[in-house]
Amino acid sequence: MTEPLLSVQDLRTYFRTSAGVARAVDGVSFEIAPNESVGVVGESGCGKSVTSLSLLRLIQRPGSIEPGSKIAFEGTDLLALDDEAMRKIRGNRIAMIFQEPMTALNPVFTVGAQLAEVPRVHSSIGKRDAWARAVEMLGTVGIPDPAERAKSYPHQLSGGMRQRVMIGMALMLSPSLLIADEPTTALDVTIQAQILELLADLRARTAMSVLLITHDLGVVAESTSRVIVMYAGEIVEQADVRELFAKPHHPYTEGLMAAMPRAGTKRERLTVIPGAVPSPYDWPAGCRFHARCPYAWERCEREHPPLYQIGAGHVSRCHLAVEPERRNTPHVPLAAQIGARA
Amino acid sequence: MRRLLARRLLQGLAVVWLVGTLTFTLLHLAPGDAFSYHDRHIPADVIERWRHIYCLDRPLVAQYGCYLRSMASGNLGYSISQQRPVLDILIDYVPRTIELMFFSLLLSFVAGIGLGVLEARHRGGFPDWGSRAIALFFYSMPDFWLALMLVLLFAYWVPILPISGMEDVINGPSFSGWQRLVDHARHLVLPVISLVLLTCAAIARFQRAAMLDVMRMEFVVTARAKGVSENVISRHHVLRNALLPIITVAGLTLPSLLGGAVLVELVFSWPGMGYITAAAIGNRDYALVMASVLVSSVLVVLGNVAADLLYALADPRVRAA
Numbered sequence: 001m002t003e004p005l006l007s008v009q010d011l012r013t014y015f016r017t018s019a020g021v022a023r024a025v026d027g028v029s030f031e032i033a034p035n036e037s038v039g040v041v042g043e044s045g046c047g048k049s050v051t052s053l054s055l056l057r058l059i060q061r062p063g064s065i066e067p068g069s070k071i072a073f074e075g076t077d078l079l080a081l082d083d084e085a086m087r088k089i090r091g092n093r094i095a096m097i098f099q100e101p102m103t104a105l106n107p108v109f110t111v112g113a114q115l116a117e118v119p120r121v122h123s124s125i126g127k128r129d130a131w132a133r134a135v136e137m138l139g140t141v142g143i144p145d146p147a148e149r150a151k152s153y154p155h156q157l158s159g160g161m162r163q164r165v166m167i168g169m170a171l172m173l174s175p176s177l178l179i180a181d182e183p184t185t186a187l188d189v190t191i192q193a194q195i196l197e198l199l200a201d202l203r204a205r206t207a208m209s210v211l212l213i214t215h216d217l218g219v220v221a222e223s224t225s226r227v228i229v230m231y232a233g234e235i236v237e238q239a240d241v242r243e244l245f246a247k248p249h250h251p252y253t254e255g256l257m258a259a260m261p262r263a264g265t266k267r268e269r270l271t272v273i274p275g276a277v278p279s280p281y282d283w284p285a286g287c288r289f290h291a292r293c294p295y296a297w298e299r300c301e302r303e304h305p306p307l308y309q310i311g312a313g314h315v316s317r318c319h320l321a322v323e324p325e326r327r328n329t330p331h332v333p334l335a336a337q338i339g340a341r342a
Numbered sequence: 343m344r345r346l347l348a349r350r351l352l353q354g355l356a357v358v359w360l361v362g363t364l365t366f367t368l369l370h371l372a373p374g375d376a377f378s379y380h381d382r383h384i385p386a387d388v389i390e391r392w393r394h395i396y397c398l399d400r401p402l403v404a405q406y407g408c409y410l411r412s413m414a415s416g417n418l419g420y421s422i423s424q425q426r427p428v429l430d431i432l433i434d435y436v437p438r439t440i441e442l443m444f445f446s447l448l449l450s451f452v453a454g455i456g457l458g459v460l461e462a463r464h465r466g467g468f469p470d471w472g473s474r475a476i477a478l479f480f481y482s483m484p485d486f487w488l489a490l491m492l493v494l495l496f497a498y499w500v501p502i503l504p505i506s507g508m509e510d511v512i513n514g515p516s517f518s519g520w521q522r523l524v525d526h527a528r529h530l531v532l533p534v535i536s537l538v539l540l541t542c543a544a545i546a547r548f549q550r551a552a553m554l555d556v557m558r559m560e561f562v563v564t565a566r567a568k569g570v571s572e573n574v575i576s577r578h579h580v581l582r583n584a585l586l587p588i589i590t591v592a593g594l595t596l597p598s599l600l601g602g603a604v605l606v607e608l609v610f611s612w613p614g615m616g617y618i619t620a621a622a623i624g625n626r627d628y629a630l631v632m633a634s635v636l637v638s639s640v641l642v643v644l645g646n647v648a649a650d651l652l653y654a655l656a657d658p659r660v661r662a663a
Contacts, residue, residue, distance in 0.1 A: 058566055084571075091569035103560040107659060108582050121570050153658040169568065 004031035005209050006055070006073050006177055012066035013047075013054045015280075022280040024050040024063070026233035032177065037203060037210040039224035039241070041217055041256065045277040047233040048213045052179045055211075056094055057086050074176065092122045095170035099182035101162035105154040111138070111165045112150025118172040133172065141168040142198060160191035167198065174206055181213045196223045217260050221245060226313075229253050232278055232288035235307065239314040249316035251293045275335025287319065294330040295320060343654065343661070350650055354643035361639040362632065366409060369628055370402055376422040376626045396422070409632070419629030423622060428633045431618065436637055438508065439614035442603060443641070445530060446537035447595070454542040455581075455588065458549020463576055465554065474550075477543035485602045489536045489609035496532060504529050506611040533610045540602050541595055548591045552584035559583075586657050593649030597642050 013025040025047045032038050040048045053059055055071060057078065071078040073094065078086065090096075098104040106114060115134035119125045125133075131150070138146035141164040154162055163183060170178055180199065184192040200223055203210050212224055220227050220241065227244045229237040229252065237250040248254045255273040275292040278284055284291060290300040299319055308321030320327055375398050377389050393399045397408035412419060418428040457477060461470045480488065497505040504510065508529050509522070517525060556562070557580055565579045566572075604616030611617065615634050622630035654660045 053563075056567055058563060087569050087571055089569070090567055096564075096567040098560060098564060100560060104564045106561040106565070106579055106583070108586075108657065109579075117570065118568050121568065121574070155659050166564075169564075 003034075003075075004072075005034045005036075006032040006071070006211075008051075008055070009070040009072075011051065011054055011069045011071065013050050013059055013063060013069075014066055015063040017062050020281045023233055023283060024280050025054060026280075026283070028230070028233075028235055030228055030235065030238065032209050032211060034176070035203070035207045035209055036226065037200075037212065037224045039212045039214060039220035039227045040230055041214060041220055041227060042230035043215060043273075043277050045280070046230045047280070048230050049181055051230070052096065052181050052211065052213050055179060056090050056096055058090075058096075088122065091118050091170070091175070092173045093175050094177045094179065095173075095175040096179040096181065097163070097166045097170045097183050100186050101159065101166045102154060102186075104166060105162060107154055110151050110153055111157065112152075115150070115165070115169050115172060118169060122173060134168075137168040137172055138165070141165070141171070141202075142194075143168075159187050160194065163187060163191075163195050164198065167195070167202070171202060171206070171208075175208060177209045177211065178203075179211045179213070182215070183212070184219060185214070185216070192219070193222075199223065217256055229256070232283055233280060234288065234317060235315075236289065236317040237315065238307075239310075243311065243314055247311075247314075249310050249314070249320070250289075250318045251295055251320070252289050253316075255292075274333050287317070291334040292336075294333050295326050296333065297326060299323075346654065347647070347651065350647045354640075354647060357643055358636060358639045362636055363406070365635045366406060366632060367402070369631060370405060372626075374626055376628065378626065418633050421622070421627050421630040423625035423627040424630065428629050431630060432633060432637060435613060435615050435618050438612065439600075439603060439607070439616065440641075442530070442533055442537070442607070442612060442614055443596075443599060445534045446541070446599060446603075447592070449534060450538045450542040450545055450595070450599075451588075451592065453538060454545025455549050455585070457542065457546035458584075459553060459576060459581060461546065461550040462553030462557065462580075470550075473546070477546050480539040481543035483540075485536065485540055486605040486609055488539060489532075489606050492532050492536055493609065503531050505532060508613060529612075533606050533612050536606045536609075537599060537602055541599055545588065545591060545595065549584065549588055552587045553580055556580045556583045582656075586653060589649050589653045589656060592652075593646035596645040597638075600638050600641065 008031070009029045011025055011028045012023070015022040015024055028047070028051055030038070040051065042048050050059070050063070054065055054069075055073075055078075057065070059065060065079060069079060073089070076089075078089070081089070105111065112131060112134045115137055116127070116130035119130045119133060120127070135146045135150050138150055143149050143161060143164055149157070149161075154165070157165065163186075167183075178199075183199070184195050187195060196219065199210060199212075202208075210224075212220065214220060224241055227237075227239060227241050228235055229244075229250065231252050237244070237248070237253045239247075239249075244253065245257070248257055252273070255271070258271040259273060273292055278288060278291075285304070286302050287293070287296065287300040287305050290296040293300065303319070305317045305319050305321075307315040307317050310316050310321060375393070376396070377392055377398070390399070397405050400408070409419075418432070420426075421428050421431055424431060457473050461473055464470045493505045496503040508526060510517070510525050514522070514525060553576070557576075562575060562579060565575050570579070600616075603614065604620060606612070607614045607616035608620055615637060619631060619634040621627075622634065
């Protein structure tokens with residue numbers, strides 16, 4: 001196996017507030033190989049966004065990355081760097097794009113200026129040269145008439161164009177890792193496909209790796225080779241994308257797939273996972289999913305499951321790995337029973 | 343843009359007219375007139391004739407008609423107490439008030455914005471609550487009292503600054519051009535400081551709130567993710583956005599600054615509009631009071647129009663509209 005580009009070990013990001021400690025990310029470990037595309041899936045509140053922000057150390061007070069966490073990137077321990085050294089990595093070696101390109105772009109500067117700023121803060125390049133590179137990049141990400149469009153303000157562009165601008169901004173310095181946090185969620189379906197295609201195309205051309213954060217399994221299926229499923233601040237399943245879709249192991253992953261709308265299937269209603277993600281201030285004891293799980297038994301309430309090895313590169317945080325016969329006796333999850341009673 | 347300007351100016355005209363009419367009514371409803379306290383030795387029939395000349399012997403509505411007619415012909419009236427045409431007085435006094443306003447507004451914005459940015463960057467820390475406490479202290483102080491305390495401090499305990507007028511009356515005439523300028527600037531210091539201390543706390547508050555608002559926005563995270571340093575983020579990305587609401591505040595600060603200026607001009611004998619208006623009110627010098635009220639309202643209206651235009655220039659989203 002090649003040396004990983006990024007290696008995250010036991011990442012814990014806690015928010016210490018007056019209401020208590022929110023363990024938003026609670027012991028996450030994974031690796032990304034060079035030029036690999038990895039997806040992170042989960043409902044809102046599962047900790048996927050906080051994980052991505054933690055990688056760039058963009059967590060603001062009262063949040064903090066706990067001691068004992070390790071993030072190694074290109075052989076450097078990111079958590080040991082001082083602020084200035086970390087700043088030099090952001091936007092340069094690791095870049096990030098966000099969900100809502102309208103609010104993620106500064107409304108009072110032209111998009112050209114916002115692109116040109118990236119090389120300006122990381123090198124001594126002149127204003128004119130930076131602008132020329134910004135225009136060139138806008139062309140690369142498929143914006144027609146880039147020299148003119150560079151002078152536009154974000155509000156003058158469509159949602160899809162704005163996301164192209166965001167992507168262009170992230171790629172200005174050819175980072176080796178691009179973190180995309182829900183890059184297509186705010187876009188129309190047709191535009192979504194174009195943006196994903198653009199990302200895949202750029203990844204193929206530049207040999208960068210992509211960490212794609214999304215709640216949409218469809219997006220993951222289309223554009224990643226490996227999937228990490230997160231729930232309640234933890235990784236609950238990780239597998240090759242084909243393996244995961246063919247043989248999902250964790251009941252939560254199964255639930256996510258059942259909740260996916262599929263064309264061509266005759267189903268009256270979409271299945272939903274009963275209940276909601278529990279509060280990070282007070283994760284449930286045992287398996288954090290047990291109240292919403294149709295297979296949960298007494299062991300799940302008591303014993304926090306480790307990541308069991310299911311197959312090659314396939315792990316799952318579910319006791320079904322050791323007691324597979326329990327899958328034959330599904331029942332109504334606890335959360336649904338409570339919901340029905342209320 | 344041009345339509346915005348035209349609309350704002352029309353609205354402003356309506357505001358000025360309303361202010362003028364209200365002031366006119368109030369002023370004339372108050373008992374007495376310019377001749378009430380006149381020398382007893384003047385025969386009653388002379389005073390009656392004067393009253394007649396100035397329309398003062400007619401009903402309020404007729405007086406208002408008189409006033410509008412003279413305004414329409416461009417005649418601002420004659421100041422009875424000063425025995426000069428009102429226009430001449432304005433030409434003498436308005437520039438001095440504008441000078442005071444200009445420097446006070448400029449400095450309170452520089453100071454207010456600077457403090458606001460500092461407070462926001464050190465939110466919750468010593469620079470934040472320290473500067474807020476001091477600013478609030480001055481903000482809550484009555485304007486004349488603050489002015490008097492400055493006089494006490496800088497003219498009595500540490501006598502380094504002149505406390506009255508615009509120039510040195512004794513040595514002034516012999517000063518060269520350059521010395522005259524320095525002397526004038528020294529006379530400006532205390533009135534300007536009083537007004538700045540009175541207004542910059544409010545501006546700092548607004549600026550701080552605006553900065554904190556903008557700092558929560560997503561593009562700030564984007565800027566961090568790009569590798570922009572915190573300093574550049576607050577100076578460049580945040581401040582540029584947080585200045586937008588402050589431009590509006592500038593327009594709103596003008597009236598309170600003009601109000602404060604009346605008392606500050608009195609305390610420091612700064613021969614401006616406030617100084618002359620206070621005297622004119624005491625003398626029931628209707629024409630002069632009306633003129634100074636109109637000048638203030640025109641200044642406020644123009645200030646707000648200027649703020650609107652600046653806002654449009656600073657915010658590309660409004661510029662396009």
